[in-house]
Amino acid sequence: MKPITVMTIFGTRPEAIKMAPLALELSRRPGIRALCCVTAQHREMLDSVLDIFKLKPDYDLNIMQPRQTLSTITSKCLLGMDSVLDEAKPDLVLVHGDTSTTFSGALSAFYHQIPVGHVEAGLRTYDKWSPFPEEMNRKMVGAIADLHFCPTVTNRENLARENIRDGVFLTGNTVIDALQTTVKPEYTFQEDILNRLDYQNRKVILVTCHRRENYGQPMANIMTALRRIADAFPDTELVYPVHLSPVVQEAAHKYLDNHPRIHLIAPLAVDEMHNLMARCYLVMTDSGGLQEEAPALGKPVLVLRKETERPEAVQAGTVKLAGVEEETIFSMASELLCDQEAYAAMAHAVNPYGDGHACRRIADAIQWRFGLRKDPPEEFLGQ
Ligand code: UD1
Ligand code: UDP
Numbered sequence: 001m002k003p004i005t006v007m008t009i010f011g012t013r014p015e016a017i018k019m020a021p022l023a024l025e026l027s028r029r030p031g032i033r034a035l036c037c038v039t040a041q042h043r044e045m046l047d048s049v050l051d052i053f054k055l056k057p058d059y060d061l062n063i064m065q066p067r068q069t070l071s072t073i074t075s076k077c078l079l080g081m082d083s084v085l086d087e088a089k090p091d092l093v094l095v096h097g098d099t100s101t102t103f104s105g106a107l108s109a110f111y112h113q114i115p116v117g118h119v120e121a122g123l124r125t126y127d128k129w130s131p132f133p134e135e136m137n138r139k140m141v142g143a144i145a146d147l148h149f150c151p152t153v154t155n156r157e158n159l160a161r162e163n164i165r166d167g168v169f170l171t172g173n174t175v176i177d178a179l180q181t182t183v184k185p186e187y188t189f190q191e192d193i194l195n196r197l198d199y200q201n202r203k204v205i206l207v208t209c210h211r212r213e214n215y216g217q218p219m220a221n222i223m224t225a226l227r228r229i230a231d232a233f234p235d236t237e238l239v240y241p242v243h244l245s246p247v248v249q250e251a252a253h254k255y256l257d258n259h260p261r262i263h264l265i266a267p268l269a270v271d272e273m274h275n276l277m278a279r280c281y282l283v284m285t286d287s288g289g290l291q292e293e294a295p296a297l298g299k300p301v302l303v304l305r306k307e308t309e310r311p312e313a314v315q316a317g318t319v320k321l322a323g324v325e326e327e328t329i330f331s332m333a334s335e336l337l338c339d340q341e342a343y344a345a346m347a348h349a350v351n352p353y354g355d356g357h358a359c360r361r362i363a364d365a366i367q368w369r370f371g372l373r374k375d376p377p378e379e380f381l382g383q
Contacts, residue, residue, distance in 0.1 A: 011101030122155030172354030
């Protein structure tokens with residue numbers, strides 16, 4: 001039988017972390033010719049992930065520019081993808097999640113009449129403006145896609161509400177597959193400050209913040225709350241690997257520079273990040289990926305957003321929405337720093353997002369759909 005060509009398309013750091021293990025799994029499967037195309041919507045932050053997973057893209061659109069707009073990303077991706085898809089003629093394109101690359105990759109495949117598989121399908125907040133533009137991106141990709149790989153039962157139910165029931169597979173999230181390859185008890189950090197932190201006697205708070213809907217006043221509120229936390233609690237150390245977006249860099253340095261216990265550092269390589277998360281006391285973040293990883297490592301998370309498309313860990317009690325107001329963020333963090341019972345109630349490991357076998361299930365599902373395998377994939381039914 002002629003092999004099928006499956007092309008993964010991704011462009012940002014989180015997509016790369018969640019797609020690299022899948023791209024590698026596909027390349028090991030008989031009957032599949034696996035190709036990888038990166039848009040490089042991110043550059044340094046993408047390359048760092050490609051290095052760690054030793055993944056060499058077959059195509060690189062290299063589109064990133066400073067302070068890029070949503071329209072620039074989308075149009076550059078669409079134009080770049082045209083020749084790639086014409087040349088490679090994949091039988092299936094796989095996109096991930098909800099970024100501008102995701103939407104453009106799916107739309108481009110649709111224009112070329114190529115089937116689309118959506119990895120991390122079915123996440124919803126039902127608020128068009130939050131997260132922006134991700135909520136609309138994933139809805140539009142859901143409308144285009146032929147195969148939908150849902151991490152959780154909730155995600156599958158969300159798709160069913162939109163009458164998407166065909167080609168839906170319950171797989172778990174590939175980020176848990178990635179996490180299982182990176183966290184090591186004896187890990188030594190490349191970033192020296194992380195080796196010097198006293199994780200036993202200090203409360204290390206891991207911070208990230210980058211979302212577009214937080215630009216402006218919400219980000220100012222968040223940063224002010226973070227500085228107040230460091231001032232009020234002398235036993236804390238805040239570690240904040242700052243996203244390379246100039247908007248984020250400016251806000252972080254404006255509010256958080258020149259504090260002896262606030263460490264603004266460069267974005268971390270993913271293995272560094274995962275091992276720091278495994279050792280920290282608390283995570284404060286507006287990231288999607290961190291909301292999935294930290295619960296698996298038993299770390300409480302305060303989400304610096306008004307909503308989340310990842311309610312599973314909130315229900316499990318390890319994640320709380322802290323919003324974007326200074327006072328609420330400060331008081332919720334204070335509770336976790338002062339009240340050991342409140343902390344212990346959140347600090348237990350749960351794995352609602354996966355069991356480390358999502359890539360295997362997705363590859364099985366693809367082989368099954370293309371007649372390369374007799375049995376359908378098993379489902380991820382939670383742990
Ligand atoms: C994008 C995604 C967001 C995801 C985030 C992950 C969209 C619309 N947004 O947002 O869903 O959560 O990635 O981090 O797709 N930059 C660099 N080097 C890099 C990466 C970024 O310099 O390696 C700078 C550039 O100036 C770039 C800016 O960051 O213009 C913003 O990058 P962009 O991809 O547009 O937005 P993100 O906020 O990263
Ligand atoms: N991450 C990383 N280094 C960092 C910050 C984040 O490797 O300095 C990882 C993190 O562990 C997670 C992913 O990047 O796997 C999340 O990316 P991000 O927060 O940029 O995007 P989101 O998940 O919000 O789309």
